[in-house]
Amino acid sequence: MTAPPPTAAPKLNGNGKGVIVKQTMSSLYCDPGDEALHKVIDTHFDGYEWVLLKSYDNTDPTENLTDTYSMSTDRYITSGSDVNKQWDFVSEVNGLSIKYDDTSKTFNDYETKSQSHYNVNIKVAPSSKLYLYQKRYKFTAKVWFILDAWGSLWTVGNWKSSGVAEKTGTYYVDSKEHYTQSSPLTGTKDLSVTQGTVEKTQTNIKQFQDCTRKCQDYLHNRGV
Numbered sequence: 001m002t003a004p005p006p007t008a009a010p011k012l013n014g015n016g017k018g019v020i021v022k023q024t025m026s027s028l029y030c031d032p033g034d035e036a037l038h039k040v041i042d043t044h045f046d047g048y049e050w051v052l053l054k055s056y057d058n059t060d061p062t063e064n065l066t067d068t069y070s071m072s073t074d075r076y077i078t079s080g081s082d083v084n085k086q087w088d089f090v091s092e093v094n095g096l097s098i099k100y101d102d103t104s105k106t107f108n109d110y111e112t113k114s115q116s117h118y119n120v121n122i123k124v125a126p127s128s129k130l131y132l133y134q135k136r137y138k139f140t141a142k143v144w145f146i147l148d149a150w151g152s153l154w155t156v157g158n159w160k161s162s163g164v165a166e167k168t169g170t171y172y173v174d175s176k177e178h179y180t181q182s183s184p185l186t187g188t189k190d191l192s193v194t195q196g197t198v199e200k201t202q203t204n205i206k207q208f209q210d211c212t213r214k215c216q217d218y219l220h221n222r223g224v
Contacts, residue, residue, distance in 0.1 A: 009181060011189040014100070016047035018140060019193040021098045025146070025200055028218065035149040035212050037219075040200050043092045044140040045100070045193055050133040050185050051174070058124040065124040071134055073176050074115040080141070080169020086222050089141035090171050098137075099194040105137070111175050120178055131184055135177040143167045144202060145224070147215050154206040156215065156224075164202045165224050 022043040030036040058065035075093060077084055084090050094113060097106040110116040124130040144166040145156040156165045179185075208216060 010050060010179065010185065011187040012050050012185040013188040014048040014191045015188055016045035016100065016138070016191050016193050018044040018046055019195050020198055021045045021193065021196045022092055022096055023196060023198050023200065024092060028145075029214075031214075035147065035214065037215050038146040038148070039087065040144050040146060041087070041089050041092055042142045042144075042198075043089075043096070043196075044142065045098055046138040046140055046170075047191060048138065049136045050179060051136050052184070053132045053134050053178075055132070055184075056122065056124045056130040058126060058128050058130075061127050063126060065122075067122040067124075069120045069122055069132060070117055071120055071176075071178060072115055072117050073111045073174050075112050075171055075173045077169060077171045080167065082223070083143065083167040083169045084141075084171075087143045087167060089143055089169050092141065093139065093171075093173060098196075100191040105175075107137075107173060108176070111173055116176070118176065122180070129182055130180055131182070133179045133185060135175045135179070136172050137175060138172045139170065141169045141171070143169075145215075145219065146200065147206065147211050149212050149215070152204065154204050154211065155202045156211055156219065157205040157207040159208040161207070164205060165208055165219065167224060 020042050025038050025040045028037040028039050077090055093107055144164050147154045147156055158165050
């Protein structure tokens with residue numbers, strides 16, 4: 001997959017503004033008739049960056065310059081690797097579809113589950129320059145918890161303070177998308193991102209010390 005033609009040259013960076021593009025909830029434990037604890041993962045789209053892979057300068061006045069460049073696709077955790085080890089937020093990007101502006105993107109297994117390689121054939125005209133870019137998508141994951149107890153749903157809060165008990169991490173995906181043009185990309189664009197389905201919100205907060213003992217022990221033992 002390649003980027004738009006030169007007449008629609010992208011900006012170097014796209015600002016996704018942290019819009020939630022995916023929310024999932026899963027059960028951590030359930031004691032029927034007593035209590036249950038759920039994990040919620042919000043995946044925020046922070047935007048994209050066109051990463052410069054290589055620049056070419058063909059000084060020959062008559063002959064084309066050719067090259068075959070080997071690109072790699074993969075996902076990388078930039079912060080919160082310990083959080084991911086416990087709560088596995090990075091797998092949320094597997095098969096994820098996002099929409100922004102007039103663009104749709106679905107992440108494939110070869111971009112998110114294992115590193116893949118593919119070749120890009122380059123041709124630079126005589127006395128010309130060429131810049132090769134790869135599109136990198138950036139995300140923030142927020143993991144928080146809902147306690148089902150005393151006949152109500154509670155967002156688990158911080159210990160004796162305001163706010164929500166949550167763990168965060170950041171990561172990016174180097175996609176199978178490349179772009180070439182004869183001059184460097186510049187600028188930043190604010191993106192119009194379509195929000196994913198968000199059914200759970202951080203309301204009805206119960207401070208950590210007021211949650212059930214089982215909830216406190218379960219989360220404390222897992223670094224919350």
